[in-house]
Amino acid sequence: MSGLCLKRAQVRQVQGDTPGVLTQILDDGVNLAVWQRQLPLHISDFAAIMLSMDQSLAESWVLDLPEEDSQPELNGLAAGFNDLHGYEGFVADVTWLVGAFACLLGAQRVGLRLRILDKAMCPRFHVDHVPVRLVTTYAGPGSQWLAEDAMVRQCLARPEAEPRDPRLIQQFRSGDVALLKGEKWQGNEGFGLIHRSPEPAPGERRLILTLDWLA
Numbered sequence: 001m002s003g004l005c006l007k008r009a010q011v012r013q014v015q016g017d018t019p020g021v022l023t024q025i026l027d028d029g030v031n032l033a034v035w036q037r038q039l040p041l042h043i044s045d046f047a048a049i050m051l052s053m054d055q056s057l058a059e060s061w062v063l064d065l066p067e068e069d070s071q072p073e074l075n076g077l078a079a080g081f082n083d084l085h086g087y088e089g090f091v092a093d094v095t096w097l098v099g100a101f102a103c104l105l106g107a108q109r110v111g112l113r114l115r116i117l118d119k120a121m122c123p124r125f126h127v128d129h130v131p132v133r134l135v136t137t138y139a140g141p142g143s144q145w146l147a148e149d150a151m152v153r154q155c156l157a158r159p160e161a162e163p164r165d166p167r168l169i170q171q172f173r174s175g176d177v178a179l180l181k182g183e184k185w186q187g188n189e190g191f192g193l194i195h196r197s198p199e200p201a202p203g204e205r206r207l208i209l210t211l212d213w214l215a
Contacts, residue, residue: 011148011191022179023104025132031181031193032145039138039175043093046086047139050116051205055080057116062214064109065102072098078114090138094209097177101134101211111212118205120197125151125162127192128182131213135178140206142172145180145195156194171198 010029014021017036025033039047050057057080063072074095081087094114102110115121117140125146135143150168155161163169172178183192200206 013145013147013193019100019177022100022177025179025181026104028187031188031191033179034172035177036173037175037177040089040093042086042089044139044175046081046084046090047207049084049086050078050081050207051139053081055116057081057114057207059112059114061112062109063098063112065099066108069099069103071095072102072110074098097134097136097209098211101213105132105213107213107215109215111214113210113212114208116205116207117197118200120199122197123199124156124159125194125196126156127153127194128180129184129192130182131185133180133182133213134209134211135172135180136176136209137172137174138207138209139174140204140208141198141200142174142176142206143178143195143208144169144171144198145193146170148191151194153190153194 011031012029013032014024014030015034015036019035022033022035024030057078059078065072072095074091077091077094098110098112101107137143146163146168147170150163152161180193180195181188183189
């Protein structure tokens with residue numbers, strides 16, 4: 001068997017109901033690790049109320065975490081919603097995710113984006129040109145992804161090449177925490193996870209957090 005065929009056969013995705021599953025993103029051949037979690041009620045309620053207010057949100061932060069096990073300072077995150085019940089719990093959850101992400105990867109700098117979206121930000125199936133990205137949707141439809149061989153990678157730019165069979169299109173649930181390997185992870189070149197943003201239904205919105213390993 002050629003090296004390419006062997007590598008293709010080993011590309012896989014893992015999912016589990018405890019945060020420990022996320023450590024498997026470090027394994028060769030794993031390009032997706034998903035913690036299938038149930039959001040605490042006060043956080044899911046907070047996110048739902050945020051979306052119901054019909055306000056915009058698009059925040060980007062660069063967080064420096066020079067010390068091992070250091071916690072980010074997220075004072076002022078989504079400050080326009082700080083009077084809502086559940087806000088403190090939401091910020092605490094994001095803080096924990098940033099810390100866990102940095103600890104797992106040994107990251108000293110993390111890029112954070114928190115957005116409310118009413119349309120698909122990346123509507124076509126694509127791969128990310130980053131080492132690894134954390135994606136979680138606090139409310140609304142989650143991102144969609146494909147297992148290996150569901151789509152020919154050389155045709156990613158062609159809309160007609162995208163799978164039509166809905167059984168081939170998988171989707172994260174609201175609350176799931178996903179680590180997606182991209183093209184810049186050493187040894188994963190050519191095997192970044194294929195994914196896209198969902199197209200919300202009319203009037204539907206989503207609250208999404210992404211984290212990037214910057215350094």
